[in-house]
Amino acid sequence: MFESAELGHKLSKAEYAEIEPVLRTELLETQLDLLDKKDFAAVVLINGIDGAGRGETVNLLNEWMDPRHIEVHAFDRPTDEERERPFLWRFWRALPPRGKIGILFNNWYSEPLGDRAFGRIKKARLDQRLSEFNRFEAMLAAEGVVLVKFWFHLSRDGQKKRLKALEANPATRWRVRASDRLVYDHYDRYRATAEHVLRRTSTAHSPWVIVDGSDPQYRAVFVGRTLLHRLQAHLEHVRKGYRARLVSAPLVAAADRRTLLNALALDQPMERKAYEAQREALQGRLSLALRRRGFTQRSLVLVFEGMDAAGKGGAIRRVTQALDTRQYHVIPIAAPSDEERAQPYLWRFWRRLPRRGRVAIFDRSWYGRVLVERVEGFCTEADWMRAYAEINDFEDQLVSHGALVVKFWLSISADEQLRRFKAREEAAFKRYKITPDDWRNREKWPLYEPAVCDMIDRTSTENAPWTLVEADNKYFARLKILRTIVETVERSLKA
The missing domain is CATH 3.40.50.300 (P-loop containing nucleotide triphosphate hydrolases)
Known part of the structure; x- marks a missing residue:
């Protein structure tokens, strides 16, 4: 699933300089159109390999669009208050209202993926969680939320090169955490688990988009265009009054008209x-x-x-x-x-x-x-x-x-x-x-x-x-x- 993201996609500085001003203008205009109409919300999930440029891309999207109407949430380990509620509680609270874009960094996929990759849960428990996520995302889609899921990928060699470059520069050394090194040390296991997760949760209404994180200019343009096209397509569907045709199976009443309610003896004695x-x-x-x-x-x-x-x-x-x-x-x-x-x-x-x-x-x-x-x-x-x-x-x-x-x-x-x-x-x-x-x-x-x-x-x-x-x-x-x-x-x- 990650093969195409390991081809080493690149854009030259000249190509990027030509594309970037047009792309950011279109993104901003589309964002303002979304804000004006308030027909739906957009939720952008940011996941992937450490060092693949996730943080840089989120910062760039905030720079290209109006940050007042983008809600960015970066999730770490749950707090005591969050542990006292069901798993999805803190993500529900982070959903943006109609007309806005929410960017969820390290979202509901991060914890179960890491738990499975490092042996803290069994595969059956992971698959149970993934089924819950599929139903959750189907519900969001049915409620009109546009869900854009990005997986930022790097090859093992690419990640090694990226981490070394960060560590070599005193100004960026702080970005490399112990967890980044842990993922690198167990790269093959983490990649295999990630492939399983993406395969099980890439659906028609919310497919995963694999981003080659090796070249920052290609990465920025690819993510920006993907988000732009998803927003524009949904705005066009709304403009045309399009709605997917859903057919419900009929609910048939009992032939003898006896129901749960009319079978109750309602006047029970009590002094x-x-x-x-x-x-x-x-x-x-x-x-x-x-x-x-x-x-x-x-x-x-x-x-x-x-x-x-x-x-x-x-x-x-x-x-x-x-x-x-x-x-x-x-x-x-x-x-x-x-x-x-x-x-x-x-x-x-x-x-x-x-x-x-x-x-x-x-x-x-x-x-x-x-x-x-x-x-x-x-x-x-x-x-x-x-x-x-x-x-x-x-x-x-x-x-x-x-x-x-x-x-x-x-x-x-x-x-x-x-x-x-x-x-x-x-x-x-x-x-x-x-x-x-x-x-x-x-x-x-x-x-x-x-x-x-x-x-x-x-x-x-x-x-x-x-x-x-x-x-x-x-x-x-x-x-x-x-x-x-x-x-x-x-x-x-x-x-």
Whole structure:
């Protein structure tokens, strides 16, 4: 795969002097066009052999274009805060908004590639990571991100020559680190691992581009032209209204019309006196469980979804009563802000993930894409259909990192919802809870019900199952929620 990059490509100074002013002008004009239209973001990944000119090329791109609209992130070993979140968390936070270019130096490929090359992980673990990256990048592409992946390559002799030249000059000696020498000493193993990584992750939507790093002038022109052509091609697609045609397989309802929701017995009995006694006991167990030392290596992510007036807020308050206020954060999810609309859909949820030992409570969540956005037509059918797999990937990454993901759907009958709506209108201190949107959403009940059933069916996994809560009786619903959380936490601590 690297053979063509070892041919010794070169440009003379005269050729470079002729090409460079035209290329940088076109790059700057294209960057400003991207900034003006804000139709998509561009993410440039910089990886490769030490000494192949990665840093010099990034500096040159900043010089050729407007650096105010380029976000450069150079990743080193993760900090303590980053280790307390899933692996991709710090890269999600670095994604640029629409209209801007993000350059990620030593990105998600660097750590697993080095770990495998130097024997710290097995090949199966590397391949698992690469599959995760392919799905992640496919999601970015589907969200409109242009991903340009550069691998800067040098032959072993070329790297040796480059390192010697740097070390010989007192002004550049500082650039040679111990890790550079380590890669050189194990060049063949590192190259073989890199070939495997690039072969497994070079896809139609985000192919790898191999850059010959032996000649700085050729390298600069090649990278600049590649980035220019990718941006121009995508801008042209947007201008023409082009969108890849995605066909979704139809979701077919059960022939007998029996569903997960209409099979529930919603009016479960529970008296107030019995409720208060059990609630107190469950809250005590939850508080003690979250104070145990084992929970410091975990985090808890609670997801509350349900029809309007199903009792999500009341249930959340009964949970938080058992928690230390320093330990949890309640995150109400409404319509996305302008900042959030400029990013891939899951971005705003990734940035709110809790550290180890903490609790994040989502009052509505990432499931909005397959519920309200599906029903209201805020996204295409292809978008919400692919969201099921993207959400499952997201939650798998949380669980793999030690998070406990507990998801509740609070289900009420249409008659009980109507009773609660009227009660809210009649009580002055509850009127803020009822809005015209609540009445409008009620009219779309027949559309929401199949959407909820599809959501539960397609995203209730062994790692993050849904708990269906019969919520016509608030006392019963609150106890079921508390009990589910307590048992999940206690079971994880025993394991």
